Every structure is written in structure tokens, then in C-alpha cells.
Amino acid sequence: MNVLSPCPPGWGMPENESLAVANEAVTSCYWPLYEVENGKYRLTYRPREKTPVVEWLRKQGRFRHLFEPQNEHFLVEIQKQVDQEWEELLELCGEK
Structure with missing residues (x-):
């Protein structure tokens, strides 16, 4: 099991935003939800509309340097990397 667990002090965000930031990791497809059982991939959540990964990054102080010109x-x-990995996952899950 590979789990994403927000760390407000380390990520540079208020504690009360932890759940929203974790959800946005999923909706941006940075952290897709899927399982692999007996070598078979299965997508367990597919966002209706992908959030740009920049929106997820912007909420975390640890990435503020990325927003310098x-x-x-x-x-x-x-974003390209996240999109590419998402497309590869869709193929592995037989959803493409």
C-alpha cells in the first residue's frame, strides 16, 4: 500500500486544508487511486474533471520556488509528466 499523507508543517499549509489538499492531489491525477491485484490494474477513482497540478502545488509552501518567473x-x-503517467495508468487499467 502506498499512501499520501499530508504534513501541514512540512508542506507549508494550514492544518485545516489537509483534506482539501489531499483530495486535490487525487483530482489533479498527481496521486491517482488505483489497485493492483494479481498483476491486474484497476482504477478505483477517475476524476470527472482533472484539476491542473499547478493548483495543487500552489497550495503548498514547499513549492513556492516553482512560482518564481x-x-x-x-x-x-x-504537468506533462503527470499527464503522461495518467495516460499510462489508464492503459494499464484497460481504460484507454
Whole structure:
């Protein structure tokens, strides 16, 4: 089992936003929900509408350096990587 557990002090966000930030990790497909049983992949949650990963990153102080003008290209690359991994997961799950 691989679990995402928000850490408000480490992530640089208020405690009362932990659940919303964890949910946004899922809706942005940064942290997709799926299971693998006997080598068979199964998607357990598919967002109706994907949230841009930048929205998830923006809520965390640990990523504030990415929003400096000279680093904006990293945000584009992160989104591309998340999109690519999501597409690969959909294929593994037989949903593409």
C-alpha cells in the first residue's frame, strides 16, 4: 500500500486544508487511486474533471520556488509528466 499523507508543517499549509489538499492531489491525477491485484490494474477513482497540478502545488509552501518567473518552465514539465503517467495508468487499467 502506498499512501499520501499530508504534513501541514512540512508542506507549508494550514492544518485545516489537509483534506482539501489531499483530495486535490487525487483530482489533479498527481496521486491517482488505483489497485493492483494479481498483476491486474484497476482504477478505483477517475476524476470527472482533472484539476491542473499547478493548483495543487500552489497550495503548498514547499513549492513556492516553482512560482518564481525563472522556474515557471518546471510547472509545465510537471504537468506533462503527470499527464503522461495518467495516460499510462489508464492503459494499464484497460481504460484507454
